[in-house]
Amino acid sequence: MPSYNKRTHYAGTLREEGISQQVTLNGWVNGRRDLGGLIFIDVRDYTGIAQVVFSPQVAPELMDLASELRDEFVVSVTGEVRRRERPNDEMPTGQIEIYASDLRILNRSEVPPFEIGDRSKSSEELRLKYRYLELRNPELQELLRLRNQVYQVVHNYYNENGFLEVETPLLIRSTPEGARDYIVPSRVHPGQFYALPQSPQIYKQILMIAGYDRYVQIAKCMRDEDLRADRQPEFTQIDLEMSFVEQEDVLQMTEGLVARLWKEVKGVDIKLPLPRMPYREAMGRFGSDKPDTRFGLELQDVGDLFGETEFGVFSGTLGSGGLISGLNFKGGAGYSRKLIDELTEHVKRYGAKGLVWLKVTAEGLEGGSAKFLNDNEVNGLLQRFEAEEGDMLLIVADEPYTCQKSLGALRLEIARREDLIPESDDMLFVVDFPMFEEIDAETGKPVPAHHPFTSYRAEDETMLDSEPMKVRANAYDLVINGYECAGGSIRIHDQGIQGRIFDLIGLTKEEAREKFGFLLDALQYGAPPHGGIAFGLDRLVMILGGTDNIRDVIAFPKTTRASSLMDNAPSHVDARQLTELGIGILERVKE
């Protein structure tokens, strides 16, 4: 026999059908209203809250104990469900209440350091320190339930499609490529270290070589890089890989999951296939490789209008191979000098040297730079932007990437300020990413934009040596509402081609062997054509849950300094532990 009455019903599920039933609730006190002769408390459990009444008519002997109840006490309450004299239409259980005939206080609670029902009323610092209290909050519980739903859909979907779940190791070899590794010392091999995986990339390729055909895993990944609102040092990927596939096969499998998620989680039908937008177009129209296509403000290249311009900023940019591009901020002419300065600051953060602003008036264009433009140029701009009186044209002239990137950021900033972003979800694939990011200034070798196992478009092969920056990779991203939600590629499975890429990027045979030896070995034993993709699961849950903070969808997140305020990780360790590992701590010298 337990020492208390065990739950017969969940609080949040009680409805009028239960009236006159005898029920027992187990849960927490979520507020009390002690009227003296009559005491109301709300009992909260995993499903919601229900009102309990203590009345001298029903159980006079309980009144003293009931008056001791405080927020977050753990109770077992038994009583009869009755219709309320005064219903509360605001709450799901508002038509009924429980007349208590038995009360057991199972545990008392300190006064909570913040209000559990309303997260907005306390600082994130405090809430993270007392995460176990914040996790009692219904909004946060809802997000974790949503996350669980995503797990279930993922397991089902890939299982139905013939994928095999395989766990890959957490203690792996460190590779110097990519993000900074978290490293783990080996006791058995003093002075040597494991790394925690940034992703299971190489293992999943090896599984393909081993003939497993289709692999999937919900995998933890760790990257020791600085954080953002949508980035945590450890995060979760839905990681998958497929054999004997081309890009289109992976994209179709991927959009299938997205449609299934939106259907099962939100009840929304997603129209397939999703748009496939080339990288070049995404950058040109939206100034981003993860465009938010839910609103306009698209970029326009206007360089061709200024071939003969007197305006030094523009002619200089064109002379050095730069780009002049801009957007029409519809109705933006009302912006004050101060607001324009803020927008200018914004583009400067992304490396732009400045922002040319031109207000559209009845007479033409007005603004600091307008006097440098001749009539032809003014008319050309008005036409290109379909500008009307009251609009403001915002133009950046700079090195192409900087120009597009800063305008892309400006576009988002204006959309946020002007509340132009609809609530709906919008998704697309960005494809045809460039194979290389830049030509290294020192070595003169191209720097791969992805990992060096990414294959290139067959028709671009001839440009590998002559114009490497024009070579397109078989790499793709899934973008939802301006978030990069998944990314992947078709891999190189041919040792000869792999060798050629290593050559091209300036990796000697020895270096390649040192870094990726076991994968290169494996490639020699009959690697099938293969490719895959990995979703950022946390970001998917963020979008599905309508939050812009990744910490809201992770049960125990870290701060932007990568510490856990609840358990105070990271921490110093015992000197003996270090000795055993052969590790000494260097004094940090401040300059």
Next chain:
RNA sequence: GGGGUGGUAGUUCAGUUGGUUAGAACGCCGGCCUGUCACGCCGGAGGUCGCGAGUUCAAGUCUCGUCCAUCCCGCCA
């Protein structure tokens, strides 16, 4: 590594030109209260002004340093 914002009661915040005893709301504690649901009414307790220096007759307020949280740039193959 760089920039922005914030740190004052348990919590959220206010605090003027540097000047008497640092305030409010909520929460908490005590009393009253039989239909509350942000219960109400009366009373009360509660402060290392993040931390450390400095300027000053005098610092929550000014200066410098530092720590923490958060947003952004760099970074994240």
